[in-house]
Amino acid sequence: MTYTIEVNGVKRTVDVDGDMPLLWVLRDVLDLKGSKFGCGTGLCGACTVHLDGEAVRSCQTPVSSVGPTAVTTIEGIGATPVGKRVQAAWLEVDVPQCGYCQAGQIMSATALLAKTARPTDQDIDAAMTGNVCRCATYTRIRTAIKKAAGMNTADAGAL
Ligand code: FES
Numbered sequence: 465m466t467y468t469i470e471v472n473g474v475k476r477t478v479d480v481d482g483d484m485p486l487l488w489v490l491r492d493v494l495d496l497k498g499s500k501f502g503c504g505t506g507l508c509g510a511c512t513v514h515l516d517g518e519a520v521r522s523c524q525t526p527v528s529s530v531g532p533t534a535v536t537t538i539e540g541i542g543a544t545p546v547g548k549r550v551q552a553a554w555l556e557v558d559v560p561q562c563g564y565c566q567a568g569q570i571m572s573a574t575a576l577l578a579k580t581a582r583p584t585d586q587d588i589d590a591a592m593t594g595n596v597c598r599c600a601t602y603t604r605i606r607t608a609i610k611k612a613a614g615m616n617t618a619d620a621g622a623l
């Protein structure tokens with residue numbers, strides 16, 4: 465069956481099974497490989513994209529459920545003001561180690577900051593808890609989120 469979804473501002477029509485996860489559609493059909501496959505069971509966050517600005521796990525999102533909501537991926541997040549700030553902070557702090565989880569981390573961080581301009585540590589914990597980093601870059605992620613929010617990052621390393 466064909467589905468037309470809006471991805472990074474562009475309408476794309478795909479001919480796939482309705483239960484195909486959005487992650488598969490993005491990576492294997494639309495060749496947008498920035499969103500990563502980690503666990504495939506909603507537990508790691510590597511596949512995080514936005515649906516109308518909400519961070520969702522694309523491995524758990526059947527393409528048939530997307531409908532008219534706007535899909536934003538790591539390839540498109542830099543076109544949004546908050547996403548651009550987050551990416552700049554990520555570079556400045558040099559967050560990634562292996563990098564595998566980082567697209568998902570940036571998507572979750574951007575969704576957080578779009579709603580909560582100056583997040584508390586609890587806000588950050590709540591928003592980022594489902595994004596696992598096997599390289600344990602959590603301290604730098606927290607620093608980068610605060611930097612993107614224009615907050616004091618001097619004590620971020622001790623958090
Ligand atoms: S691959 Fe989707 S949450 Fe792990």
Ligand code: FES
Binds near residue numbers: 560562597600601
């Ligand atoms: S940077 Fe390696 S898994 Fe996060």
